[in-house]
Amino acid sequence: MRDQISKLIKEIKETAVTGQEELEKYRLRFISRKGVMNTLFEEMKKVPNEKKKEMGQMLNELKQTAQEKFKTLIVSLEVEKKDTGADFMDLTLPPSSSELGSIHPITQTRNRIVSIFEKIGFNVSEGPEIEDDWHNFSALNFPPNHPAREMQDTFFVEKDPDIALRTHTSSVQVRVMENQKPPIRTLSPGRVFRNEAISARSHCIFHQVEGLYVNENVSFADLKQTIYYFVTEMFGKNTEVRFRPSYFPFTEPSAEVDISCFICGGEGCNICKHSGWVEIMGCGMVDPNVLTNCGIDPEKYTGFAFGMGIERITMLKYQISDIRLFTENDIRFLKQFQRLNY
Numbered sequence: 420m421r422d423q424i425s426k427l428i429k430e431i432k433e434t435a436v437t438g439q440e441e442l443e444k445y446r447l448r449f450i451s452r453k454g455v456m457n458t459l460f461e462e463m464k465k466v467p468n469e470k471k472k473e474m475g476q477m478l479n480e481l482k483q484t485a486q487e488k489f490k491t492l493i494v495s496l497e498v499e500k501k502d503t504g505a506d507f508m509d510l511t512l513p514p515s516s517s518e519l520g521s522i523h524p525i526t527q528t529r530n531r532i533v534s535i536f537e538k539i540g541f542n543v544s545e546g547p548e549i550e551d552d553w554h555n556f557s558a559l560n561f562p563p564n565h566p567a568r569e570m571q572d573t574f575f576v577e578k579d580p581d582i583a584l585r586t587h588t589s590s591v592q593v594r595v596m597e598n599q600k601p602p603i604r605t606l607s608p609g610r611v612f613r614n615e616a617i618s619a620r621s622h623c624i625f626h627q628v629e630g631l632y633v634n635e636n637v638s639f640a641d642l643k644q645t646i647y648y649f650v651t652e653m654f655g656k657n658t659e660v661r662f663r664p665s666y667f668p669f670t671e672p673s674a675e676v677d678i679s680c681f682i683c684g685g686e687g688c689n690i691c692k693h694s695g696w697v698e699i700m701g702c703g704m705v706d707p708n709v710l711t712n713c714g715i716d717p718e719k720y721t722g723f724a725f726g727m728g729i730e731r732i733t734m735l736k737y738q739i740s741d742i743r744l745f746t747e748n749d750i751r752f753l754k755q756f757q758r759l760n761y
C-alpha cells in the first residue's frame with residue numbers, strides 16, 4: 420500500500436493539466452470520492468492496527484498533495500481564461516447606458532409658449548379635433564360663403580350638418596367662452612388640419628397655440644403689450660416687433676405680427692426673404708359678434724385674441740428649412756433637440 424501511495428503522489432506531481440477537460444479528469448481521479456482515494460480508504464480497513472497510524476499519515480499526505488495541486492490548477496486556469504477574455508464577465512463594470520428618447524421639438528416649443536403665458540395668468544384649455552361648423556366657423560363670424568369653409572381648406576368628415584377636422588384652435592376658445600364667465604385668460608394649444616399640399620413650407624397637419632383674453636376694458640394696448648412680452652421672452656430682448664393691419668373674420672381690428680429677423684439682424688437673408696422681418700402670428704380685438712355668439716355681452720366686455728403656428732415658431736428659432744422634418748421621425752433630426760434648454 421505504501422508503494423501504491425508513493426506512486427500516486429509521484430503521478431499527481433507529474434500530471435500536466437492545461438485545460439478544463441484535463442482538470443475534470445484530474446478531479447475525478449484524485450479528488451472525487453469515487454476515485455483512487457476511495458479504493459485506498461477501503462484498503463485502509465485491511466491494514467493491521469500497528470500500521471494504521473503510518474498509513475493514515477501517508478494517505479493524508481496524498482490527499483493534501485492532490486488537493487493543493489487542484490487548487491493551484493483552478494486559479495491558474497481561471498487567470499488564463501481572463502487573459503483570453505473567453506467566458507469572462509466583469510461584474511464590476513458599470514452597465515452600458517440605455518438610449519433615452521427626447522421630447523419632440525414641437526412639444527418643447529409648445530411647453531415653452533405655455534410657460535411664458537402662464538406667468539401672466541393664462542391657463543390651458545383643450546377641445547376636440549373633430550368639430551362642428553358652429554365652433555370652427557359660424558360662432559367665429561365666418562360669413563356663410565367665406566372661402567375658408569370650402570373644400571380646399573377644410574377636411575370635412577360629414578356634410579349637412581357639417582362636421583370637419585378643426586382648421587384652427589379658435590374653436591376651443593368658442594367652447595371656453597360659451598362655458599365660462601369673464602375674466603377669461605386662456606391658451607389653446609393643439610393639432611389642426613388644413614387641406615393643403617404638403618411642401619417644405621406647409622403641411623396639412625400642424626400645431627397652433629391660440630390665446631384669448633376677455634375682460635372689462637381690454638384694449639389694443641393690452642394686446643400689444645402682451646405680444647411684446649411674449650416676443651421678448653421667446654426671441655430675446657433686442658427683437659423688434661411690428662403690427663401690420665390684416666383681416667380675420669373673428670377679430671376687428673386685426674393685425675399680423677412681424678419680428679425683426681434674428682438671423683440676419685434685419686439686413687436681409689433667405690429666412691426673411693430679404694425683408695428683414697418675419698411673420699410670427701395673427702391677432703386682433705375679438706369681434707363683438709363673436710362675443711355675442713358665445714353669450715358674452717359686448718357692451719360690457721372686450722377681448723383680444725392671437726394665434727400662432729408652433730411649427731413656424733420652431734422653424735424660425737432653430738432655422739429648420741423643411742416642415743416635413745417634424746413628422747418624419749428621423750432620429751438624426753430629433754436627437755438634435757435632446758438638450759434644448761428653452
Ligand code: PHE
Pocket residue numbers: 586587588589629667670673701702703724725726727
Ligand atoms: N385663427 C387664426 C388662424 O388660424 C389665427 C388668429 C387667432 C388670428 C386669433 C387672429 C386672432 O390663422
